[in-house]
Amino acid sequence: MRNIAQDVDRHGRPLRDLRISVMDRCNFRCSYCMPESTYHEGFQFLAPRDRLDFDEIERVARVAASLGVTKIRLTGGEPLLRADLPDLIERLVHVPGIEDVALTTNGVLLPRCAQALRQAGLQRVTISLDSLDPAVFARMSGGRGDPAAVLKGVEAAEQAGFQGHIKINTVVQRGVNDAGVPDLLAHFRNTECVVRLIEYMDVGNRNGWERMDVVPSQELLMRINAIWPVAALSPHYPGEVARRYGYVDGAGEIGFISSVSAPFCGACSRARLSSDGKLYTCLFATQGTDLRALLRNPRHAGDDEALRTVLSHIWSQRTDRYSEERATHPAGRTTPKRAYTQDKIEMHYIGG
Numbered sequence: 001m002r003n004i005a006q007d008v009d010r011h012g013r014p015l016r017d018l019r020i021s022v023m024d025r026c027n028f029r030c031s032y033c034m035p036e037s038t039y040h041e042g043f044q045f046l047a048p049r050d051r052l053d054f055d056e057i058e059r060v061a062r063v064a065a066s067l068g069v070t071k072i073r074l075t076g077g078e079p080l081l082r083a084d085l086p087d088l089i090e091r092l093v094h095v096p097g098i099e100d101v102a103l104t105t106n107g108v109l110l111p112r113c114a115q116a117l118r119q120a121g122l123q124r125v126t127i128s129l130d131s132l133d134p135a136v137f138a139r140m141s142g143g144r145g146d147p148a149a150v151l152k153g154v155e156a157a158e159q160a161g162f163q164g165h166i167k168i169n170t171v172v173q174r175g176v177n178d179a180g181v182p183d184l185l186a187h188f189r190n191t192e193c194v195v196r197l198i199e200y201m202d203v204g205n206r207n208g209w210e211r212m213d214v215v216p217s218q219e220l221l222m223r224i225n226a227i228w229p230v231a232a233l234s235p236h237y238p239g240e241v242a243r244r245y246g247y248v249d250g251a252g253e254i255g256f257i258s259s260v261s262a263p264f265c266g267a268c269s270r271a272r273l274s275s276d277g278k279l280y281t282c283l284f285a286t287q288g289t290d291l292r293a294l295l296r297n298p299r300h301a302g303d304d305e306a307l308r309t310v311l312s313h314i315w316s317q318r319t320d321r322y323s324e325e326r327a328t329h330p331a332g333r334t335t336p337k338r339a340y341t342q343d344k345i346e347m348h349y350i351g352g
Helices: 054-066 085-092 110-120 134-141 147-162 178-188 217-227 304-316 322-327
Strands: 017-021 071-075 100-105 124-128 166-172 194-199 230-232 243-247 253-257 270-273 278-280
Touching: 017 054, 054 085, 054 270, 054 304, 071 085, 085 100, 085 110, 110 124, 110 147, 124 147, 134 147, 147 166, 166 178, 178 194, 178 217, 194 217, 217 230, 217 253
Parallel strands: 017 071, 017 270, 071 100, 100 124, 124 166, 166 194, 194 253
Antiparallel strands: 230 243, 243 253, 270 278
């Protein structure tokens, strides 16, 4: 039975969203996430036995739903590298209380599986695409893939029935791909794909983040408005991460995700589950809680109440507000030293 009394954290934020990483590997080596210098051929990723299986993931989702979660997003690494992913999606869409199941991908594998994902019940797809320029794309993806392959993935998603439910995520870095943003937007104008421009964030420890590399959303908005006038749109729901704008000429919609210049920690309702079963309560977390040990403990086999107690306790003790703390310091560093040490969890491990 679904719990009506919603748990909240220490800042009064409810648990609504669960992001589940099903794979720590990726077929790209994006410089802001998995730079080749670290994630080379010799890097040791998780062995299959170390990842949560579908029964375990479904169990966590079911218990999380009893605590108020209504939305699930599957992430990676690259989630489409996980075998039989449509089977997991079919399970998750039937969990009582789950109203929305989405997926974030780099898109290149969509041509071979978009139809199966849609038939399994996947409702929305977010596709990462940082540039249409092959040279810039190669620089940002670590020389893996090309924009044409991603665009084929977008087309496959549209043909599979996701039209109107596709978002394009673009991480914008000053001096790298910001000059090409208008070309990217022009490509998706007059389509149902919504491009979301994401401020470059200090996720993980290996991307060499500096505040000077961030292009504030307000600056991008001014640049875009000078080409195609836009007007603010109301959020779809309270706490929506992206600020929405529509082209005045009716050519579609764009969004801005401004974690650096306009933090939205106060409305964050997201928990993240790593592929090896650790639960994190912030994208910038330094540590998580091991759920895999509990899930695989014979003493707790089938004991959802024990898992529910752990999840409820984790959320009720949550105090995370990293981006707000970062924003109070000109250098972009937070007051608590632990929050800026070199042990933040890597983005490929828990998804963006």
